[in-house]
Amino acid sequence: MVDRGGYSTISSDYKRKSPRKAGFGSIDFRVFFVAIMFFSLIAAGAWSAYRVIAMEQDIHMLKKRSDSLAMEQIDLNREKQSMLTREHLEMLGGKMGLHAPDKKQVVFLKQGRR
Numbered sequence: 001m002v003d004r005g006g007y008s009t010i011s012s013d014y015k016r017k018s019p020r021k022a023g024f025g026s027i028d029f030r031v032f033f034v035a036i037m038f039f040s041l042i043a044a045g046a047w048s049a050y051r052v053i054a055m056e057q058d059i060h061m062l063k064k065r066s067d068s069l070a071m072e073q074i075d076l077n078r079e080k081q082s083m084l085t086r087e088h089l090e091m092l093g094g095k096m097g098l099h100a101p102d103k104k105q106v107v108f109l110k111q112g113r114r
Helices: 029-083 086-095
Strands: none
Touching: 029 086
16 A cells, blocks of 8 residues: 555545535535525615615605694794784783774974984
8 A cells, every 4th residue: 555645545435525615504605695695685685775764754744744733834924924914912911801003192302313
């Protein structure tokens, strides 16, 4: 028997070991790493798609709320304008017991410099 790199020549069926080392069992480490990266990218894509959909729903809800607040603001401005009319203020003054001054009670001052 001749020693040829640690292998015996007795059995002709004996095959040399592959120079490529196997990682986990028979799976190559590079293949395993690529698979993990692939599934990580798929998970990141799914998560970001979920967040985009959730944000779109939030934006839609906030847009509806903004529209309803704008309509409420228009209604409140109309009510404010109606309350500031002369007739409305005179009616409120009459309810409180106030009345318009007589002409004798009104004093006009000259405006300008002395």
